[in-house]
Amino acid sequence: MAKTAAIENKIDDASFSCKKFVSFLIEDETYGISVLKVHEIIAMTEITEVPKTLDYIKGVINLRGKVVPVIDLRLRFKMEERQYDCYTVIIIADTGGRMIGMIVDSVSDVLNIPEEKIQQTVHFSSGIEPDFIESIAYADNNLVIILNVENIVSIEELDKPGNP
Amino acid sequence: MKIIKIKEETFGIKHARDFYNSLKDELIDNDEVVLDFAGVKRIDLSIAQIIIAAGRSARKNKKTIKLKSVSENLKYQMIIGGLKL
Amino acid sequence: MSEIDIRSIFKTEAKEIIENLESDVVRLEESSEDEKIINRIFRYFHTLKGSSGIAGLTHVYEFSHLLENLLDDVRSGHVEVTDSLIDLIFDSIDWMKGAIFSEDGTEVSENNREKLSSRIYAFTAGGREVITKETDEIKIAREPVESGAKYYNIKAFFKEDIFESGIDPLMIIEDLMSMGRVVSNRVIKKKLPSFESMDPECCYFGWEIVLETESAVTEIKDVFLFVEEENNITIEDETSNYRNKGSEEKLPLEKKIGEIMVDKGILTDKELNEVVTIQDKEGDRIGDIVVKKGYATKDDVNIALIEQERLKKKIELQTVRVDTIKLDNLLNLLGEIVIGQSTLTRIADEIDNEYGDELKRALYGINRTTREFQEQIMSIRMIPIGPTFNQFRRFVRDSAHLLGKEIKLIIEGGETELDKTVIEKIGDPLKHMIRNSIDHGIEPPEERVAAGKNRSGEIILRAYHQEGNVFIEIVDDGRGIDIEKVREKAIHLKYIEPDEEIAREKLLSFLFMPGFSTAEKVGDLSGRGVGMDVVKTNIDSLRGSVEIKSEKGSGSTVKIKLPLTLAIIDSMLVRIGKNRYIIPLLSVVETIRPAKDDIKTIEGKGEVLLYRGEFITLVRLYDVLGIDAEYHNPWEALVVIAESEDRRLGLLIDDMPGQQQIVIKSLDNYITKSRAISGASILGDGTVALIIDIFGLIEELGG
Structure with a gap:
């Protein structure tokens, strides 16, 4: 009976003071993105390369008739590139109408994390740029790095000079 | 300025030629001609035509024709006849 | 329909009307006697009045009513077109813009409106009751259609000697009007000769009246009992035109009966001309004259009449406003x-x-x-681009006044059609460049006279179609650009070496570089100024290009090239290695496999290809795009001969899988900095292919 109560409790949490995150893995680290920022998750697909672009922009894909740019999060985080495999997925993030694909090693779960387990102030050192991190959370005894999607996808517009 | 006083109660085709001639003369001599309709109750189409044609000619020569003391009834007739008041 | 919908429809409509209005008022300033313009301005205010009333903007309704009256006075010659009148009209338009377009319509100053109103009264007052004026039309407010009431269109033309029989047509018309409500009354005065040559005892006028009445047609005929015989009286039941149409105005007859007969082959053009001349003289109906002349039978005329009726109905249904x-x-x-x-x-x-x-x-x-x-x-x-061009008339006028310059704006090719998206986005860049011409191009009158030019400067806005593109030019006859100043600046900004030989066009193209013209005082370049780089970016995003030509002392020309449509183009698919690209078919001349001997390397020019007697640059696309190709020898691969403007290139490709129509998808600016890529498209197999822009490629290769 105690177990049932625990589950009920969890459901309550979910509807009142929890936040939902899509969690995924890069290397051995677990990252999370607010589900509100995730448009959908698709399997790896054919990417059309684009010339003269930033190293972490892998190219563009066809998302049901829309041409969407795709970045490799490993490269964005200045990590080693890794061969794509059957677990590799593209998370399509939607921030204020701008769609962008993010390649990650694999998606693990959708997490309900109670707000009190999310630390807004970050005193945390990791390999990636502090601007990309929004907060740190603990879920299922795991540390989850919650990412600031806006900062990750906000890419400076490339100059198209009038003359070389 | 010249004021032409019209005395006829019913001012129409019978007076048209005289009216036309005197108006023509006055428009040669004066820059401004005032038609006083004080006693007039009706006009007919011939009069309306003369006033309109005279008005056009006056404007062309930078002269003015003014209408004075036009009764409400008369005004209605003039409007139907194509004058604007 | 909700009130909000009506408001937003009204706003759209008002925006169009006001743009036309402003451009016509500027025209009026130039030719103050032009009755057509005055009439149009009058009608714009009239329309604004009507629709603002429906939209519930009472203050706009009342105000436009005043302006309508003012313009009516101008129309009748009572009020003269003067500078102060034009200013008043412009000030009034400004007030109306505020009242219609500000978020909260009540924001606009009531005080201001009163001031304007009293200025309007100052023009119209005084003479109103005493000066002779004429009108063709008497407008009487329409009320909802009463059931049972019929609408008759009555045309009455009287014989010239009708006065002799003691009949006064005015009295007949008065009687007629007393039978119901007059919807419209036109007095036809076209036969009235000049005052000096008229016969005061002759009848010249006719009437066209639309009457709403419960009376039967026979009762109306009775009014004309004494005159029906020898005069031209027609009575037509037009009830169907007025029913169920709410507050809409009656539509004019779009096609005249004579034209229909010509269309149907009943009449020739020549016969029609003859008939119309007769009609003007005698005032008979066209149909009757045609029959009298033996050009057609009564049946033919009836067929044409039925057609006319049908067209009338069709026209009512033919236009739809679509979001x-x-x-x-x-x-x-x-x-x-x-x-x-x-x-x-x-x-x-x-x-x-x-x-x-x-x-x-x-x-x-x-x-x-x-x-x-x-x-x-x-x-x-x-x-058409016309309305976009026209909206600059006021802008040019106001800016010129402000700077004490005299500038005439000439518009050419306003009928040139462009994709609506392009039109929406071209306005700002155009304004930018026109402002440059006004600010820096056109000299003050004294300076112009001293230079032996006309006091008044000219700016030409011109549009035309050519080879699947639309060209827009902004031409001014001002002081032009000092090319030496541009060179100095380019050296200063280290774009070029101090003693570098460089083509004039190339130098001028530096003006589009970010910060080039804005880094120092704009006047230094004695021509182009603020933010030309922004203009270029805007035009680039429309897949267009822009160039400047200029002679010091005689003016500048900015030439914008734009694609006809933005959405779908014919294209050639090319393969390089495992990648596929799209080349717009408009840029492709042909595809060839060159002979080994035709490929040469020329010092300073790189690899060239002998094509039809001339050497053209050979571009190894795989190098430019940074990919692997199957063939590296041109004589094994294929070469696409492509051109942009006057320049030709040979593009090395592996294969050409086919031609197809593609839908252009734009790429965000951050995706690539290659100018050779102008967009992307989705191919039949669902993959994305990039579009190669030849013009951009040439630029990327270094001009």
Whole structure:
């Protein structure tokens, strides 16, 4: 009976003071993105390369008739590139109408994390740029790095000079 | 300025030629001609035509024709006849 | 329809009207006697009055009513067109803009409106009751249609000597009008000769009256009892035109009966001209004259009349206002269909039997229909540039006044049609460049006179079609650009070496570099100024290009090239290694496999290809795009001869899988900094291919 109560409790949490995150893995680290920022998750697909672009922009894909740019999060985080495999997925993030694909090693779960387990102030050192991190959370005894999607996808517009 | 006083109660085709001639003369001599309709109750189409044609000619020569003391009834007739008041 | 809907429809309509209005008022300032312009301005205010009333903007309604009256006085010659009148009209338009377009319509100053109103009264007052004026039209407010009431269109033309019989037409018309409510009354005065040559005892006038009445047609005929015989009286029941139409105005007859008869082959043009001349003289009905002349039978005339009636009804139903978003959606859907078709065609190609052929034939039919469908949608999206040009009339006038300059704006090719998206986005860049011409191009009058020019400067806005593109030019006859100053600046900014030989066009193109013209005082360049780089970016995003030509002392020309449509183009698919790219078919001259001997390397020019007697640059696309190719020897590969403007290039490719229509998808600016890539498209198999822009490629290669 105690177990049932625990589950009920969890459901309550979910509807009142929890936040939902899509969690995924890069290397051995677990990252999370607010589900509100995730448009959908698709399997790896054919990417059309684009010339003269930033190293972490892998190219563009066809998302049901829309041409969407795709970045490799490993490269964005200045990590080693890794061969794509059957677990590799593209998370399509939607921030204020701008769609962008993010390649990650694999998606693990959708997490309900109670707000009190999310630390807004970050005193945390990791390999990636502090601007990309929004907060740190603990879920299922795991540390989850919650990412600031806006900062990750906000890419400076490339100059198209009038003359070389 | 010249004021032409019209005395006829019913001012129409019978007076048209005289009216036309005197108006023509006055428009040669004066820059401004005032038609006083004080006693007039009706006009007919011939009069309306003369006033309109005279008005056009006056404007062309930078002269003015003014209408004075036009009764409400008369005004209605003039409007139907194509004058604007 | 909700009130909000009506408001927003009104706003759209008002915006158009006000743009036209402003440009016509500027025209009026230039030719103050032009009755057509005055009439148009009058009608704009009249329309604004009507629709603002419906939209519930009472203050706008009342104000436009005042302006309508003012313009009516101008029309009748009572009020003269003076500078202060033009200023008053412009000030009034400004007030109306505020009242109509500000978020909260009540924001606009009531005080201001009163001031303007009293200025308007100052023009119209005084003379109103005493000076003779004439009118053709008496407008009486319309009320809802009463059931049972009929609408008659009555035309009455009297014989010239009618006064002799003691009949006063005015009295007949008065009687007629007393029978019901007068919807409209036109007094036809065209036969009235000049005052000096008129016969005061002759009848010249006729009437065209629309009457709403419960009376039967026979009762109306009775009014004309004494005159019906020898005069030209017609009574037509037009009730059907007035019913169920709410507050809409009656539509004018779009097609005259004579024209219909010509269309139907009943009359020749020559006969029609003759008949119309007779009609002008005698005032008979066209149909009657035609029959009298023996050009057609009464039956023919009746057929034409039925046709006329039918057209009248059709015209009422033919125009629909469509939200442009719906149009965009339609185009997007069509784009998806085109992609789907490509997929099907690819599948059909893979079916290697008779079913494959049958499928291909069926697809061919669908392709044709889709293409036509697309052309239709495109034609809806195409709108003339004229209104966009015209809205600058006021801008030029006001700016010129402010700077104490005299500038005439000349518009050419206003009927040139462009995609609506282009039109929407071209306004700002145009304004920028026109402002440059006004601020820095055109000199003050004294300076112009001293230079032996006309006091008044000229700015020409010109649009035309050429080779599947639209060109827009902004030409001024001002002081032009000092090329030496540009050179100094370019050296200063280290774009070029101090003693570098550089072509004039190339130097001028530096003006589009960010910060080039704004880094120092704009006047230093004695010509172009603020933010030309922004202009270029805007035009680039429309897949267009821009260039400047200028002679010191005699003016500048900015030439903008824009694509006809933005959405769907014919293209050639090319393969390089495992990548596929799209080249717009308009840029492709032909595809060849060159002979080994035709390839040369020329010092300073790099690799060239002898093509039809001239050496053209050979571009190894795989190098430019940074990819692997199958062939590296041009004589093994294929070369696409492409051109942009006057320049030709040979592009090395592996293969050319086919031609197809593609839907252009734009790429965000951050995706690539290559100017050679202008967008992307989705191919039949669902992959994305990049579009190679030849003009951009040439620029990327260094001019």
